[in-house]
Amino acid sequence: MAWRFALTIDPAAPGDPRGSFAETFTVIDPAAPALSVGELSTQRGDGIFESIGVVDGHPQEVAAHLERLVHSARICDLPEPHVGQWREAVAAAAAACGPGESVVKLILSRGVEHGPAPTAWVTAAPAADFAAVRERGVRVVTLDRGYALDVPARAPWLLLGAKTLSYAVNMAALREAKRRGADDAIFTTSDGFVLEAPTASLILRRGDTFVTPAPHGGILRGTTQVSLFAHLEEQGFATAYATIAVSDLATVDAAWLVSSVRLAAPITAVDGVALPMDAAFTAAINEYLLSPRD
Incomplete structure (x- = not known):
């Protein structure tokens, strides 16, 4: 089976001065269930994403991708991503990638309907052969x-x-x-x-x-x-x-x-x-x- 890597980004506590997200994330089992049935990303596609190419463990153009993630969040009225946290999450995901070409995906959803916070996660997997x-x-x-x-x-x-x-x-x-x-x-x-x-x-x-x-x-x-x-x-x-x-x-x-x-x-x-x-x-x-x- 091809390798996979995933982590979730934890929402900030109310009033957290660092932004919409705290500087924490949790590595999860990519084969295990991770989303609630009320998750709006699966029900309505109500969220944003980025796909970052990784070459021999090096994530490409991270700053540009995170800038676009923030831009998309503003357009969609989503909480602004904490760039420092997402950058650390990308680095962790890229470190798990093997040699050759891989892809790290960043996803930010509005979360569970009427829920208290958005849902965010990052995954890494081998890229297709292009x-x-x-x-x-x-x-x-x-x-x-x-x-x-x-x-x-x-x-x-x-x-x-x-x-x-x-x-x-x-x-x-x-x-x-x-x-x-x-x-x-x-x-x-x-x-x-x-x-x-x-x-x-x-x-x-x-x-x-x-x-x-x-x-x-x-x-x-x-x-x-x-x-x-x-x-x-x-x-x-x-x-x-x-x-x-x-x-x-x-x-x-x-x-x-x-x-x-x-x-x-x-x-x-x-x-x-x-x-x-x-x-x-x-x-x-x-x-x-x-x-x-x-």
């Missing part, structure tokens, strides 16, 4: 996300831009992509602009400039995308955030889906139209993404 996907690439289809580009600004209650546990639509999109003979999907707005993939950010290349969709469309800010942009800028490339029309996808020099665990997967086709793939450049990108990154 070596072949990074090398051969993925075929994608575009799928309408069902809202116009200006909706996130007009309807903040939709929680667009937060990394919530409500991933049913994302998983349905991946199933639809496979039904259409593709490997993954790119969400688009109903008025014809590019957003993101169900579980990844999108990066496009035009000459020596790398572009990703601007976050004002309710896009989740990608920790891997931000790190990769910083690396590309150090290499002398230009980077940009832009509003991208769906029709522009077929005209780029290269494109990738990037995420914390899969890393960079080159896109080989969009809606059946082939895209160029630079295998050597992709390998160099993934070499950077597999290096220790704080």
Whole structure:
């Protein structure tokens, strides 16, 4: 059986000056029951999460993931995570990881309905093997996300831009992509602009400039995308955030889906139209993404 590791984060006592959570966590048996039947994360998906890639025991981009966890908590009106405590929990989980690639997941739920405190836990497990996907690439289809580009600004209650546990639509999109003979999907707005993939950010290349969709469309800010942009800028490339029309996808020099665990997967086709793939450049990108990154 593959190894697993889990711990729970204990709520702070009322009035605790250190924030919403005390500086304590408890290691638990990952195979044992841990959640109440009243837990809102399982009943309603009422919570947030982060997935942190771990390479040979080193958790990648921890600060960026914790910053996004705090951002998601604010959007969802959840108690603000105590960053120091979560950082210690991530370190404990990463220390339990074996060699190679693993994934540490952070979950914060509203807890039991009408309960006194939220529920929080961290798990670690071996990551799936994405070596072949990074090398051969993925075929994608575009799928309408069902809202116009200006909706996130007009309807903040939709929680667009937060990394919530409500991933049913994302998983349905991946199933639809496979039904259409593709490997993954790119969400688009109903008025014809590019957003993101169900579980990844999108990066496009035009000459020596790398572009990703601007976050004002309710896009989740990608920790891997931000790190990769910083690396590309150090290499002398230009980077940009832009509003991208769906029709522009077929005209780029290269494109990738990037995420914390899969890393960079080159896109080989969009809606059946082939895209160029630079295998050597992709390998160099993934070499950077597999290096220790704080």
